[in-house]
Amino acid sequence: MRRSSWRASARHGRFLRGRGDFPDEVVSFVARQMKVPAGEFDSYQWSGSTIEYRRAQIRDHLGFRVCSVQDAEKLTEWLAANVAHAERNEDRVREELLKHCRTECIEPPTPDRISRMVRSALHTAEET
The missing domain is CATH 1.10.10 (Arc Repressor Mutant, subunit A)
Structure with a gap:
């Protein structure tokens, strides 16, 4: 379920809404690339001004x-x-x-x- 949710959101240009939307293997891969523990992703704030600011930056960068x-x-x-x-x-x-x-x-x-x-x-x- 999580994998299909992730693919559907990515394919349609939607932001994922929480940690549960990301497959564990994706979190592990990115954590290794960033050289941080994968568990730190669990504490990310999925609501509030910071994530809205980051989403605005991504939209701006991609022209959306x-x-x-x-x-x-x-x-x-x-x-x-x-x-x-x-x-x-x-x-x-x-x-x-x-x-x-x-x-x-x-x-x-x-x-x-x-x-x-x-x-x-x-x-x-x-x-x-």
Whole structure:
């Protein structure tokens, strides 16, 4: 489970949310590279201003931005017009949304928000 969670998050450009999302072998490998005990990773703070600052630095370095309300609206419209009219499978529509986020350098929204966007796009496409 942890391995698939890690791969899915990495593939879709999401930040992992806690120590449990990282496979032990990844933590051990990085710890060896950094010459620190792997156990120190367990004490990392996964919430608060420090991690938000680090995430902002990573986004800036990679040229990504957080998904704003306006971004979500545009993405949902794009999804309805370009994907959902031809593809009715939610999982496939979700995959296309995540690919498009990457193309547009937008950090994907939370999984719940993505589900709402996909359902909205499917509904809009069906109505049109």
